[in-house]
Amino acid sequence: MFGIYRRPRKSTHILSALFYECSNQHVPGFITQAEELKAKGVDEILLVSVNDPFVMKAWAKTYPDNKHVKFLADGAAAYTKALGLELDLSEKGLGLRSRRFALLADDLKVTVANVEEGGQFTISGAEEILKAL
Template sequence: MIERGSPVPSVRVKLVGADGATDTTSDAVLGTGLVVFFAVPGAFTPTCHVNHLPGFIANEAKLRAAGVDRIVCAAANDHHVMKAWAEASGALGKIDFIADGNAEFAEALGLAKDMSGSGMGKRFARSAMLIRNGVVDAVFVEDAPGVNASGAPAILMALEAARS
């Protein structure tokens, strides 16, 4: 698993934002400024759609006030699904989305989780990171179901603690 002080790996991904989907690399998306990156097992899945993403949408202004330049969400879904999720959730234009359809970025980060038992294949483990200029400052991985360590309130607390 990626650790504090590690550079973000360069993996081909699709970036979904207000302007549509573009081919790029993970390090290009996450390499400039202070980035809050969070990863979910899947777009539209119950916990991700109801508990994880909404916290980042609701706290966008607070995160920006804390110095965050970019908020990015990733899932092992295709870019069509990620765009539909961004639109349906009201996150489009506030949060950027990485579509990691083959879970290659999840693998490169050491955050891939085999969810084949429930018919979902390889996905991201629910997690979040603070990344500063392409280098990981902190990693938060959930060790139980639900959203605690990787949710927006925990990230805001980590940002506050880093300022102290």
């Protein structure tokens, strides 16, 4: 999902690459609002997903206008597990994934953690992070 860092670093975590909400709403929102986020002091916008780096590189290429969002792989879900935000979707054939969320951190201290429930997409978008800045 997304991590947004501005000396606050911001981070967004995506449930999975190419899920409808992730690919068509969550990611595009951060890409289109990256300049606004940067104007409010955001240094980095990181998209982290429990996927391999090859999937993340290919997924990033589907957004040719992206200049600010970095796509990062959490292949073994180590980062996701450390945050306690893993989601087991084995019953659906997807294995271990991450819950959808957005973090805002200032000097590595999390100041906002918008964690979605049950696959929702209501509080982890770029608009909500902009409101929190």
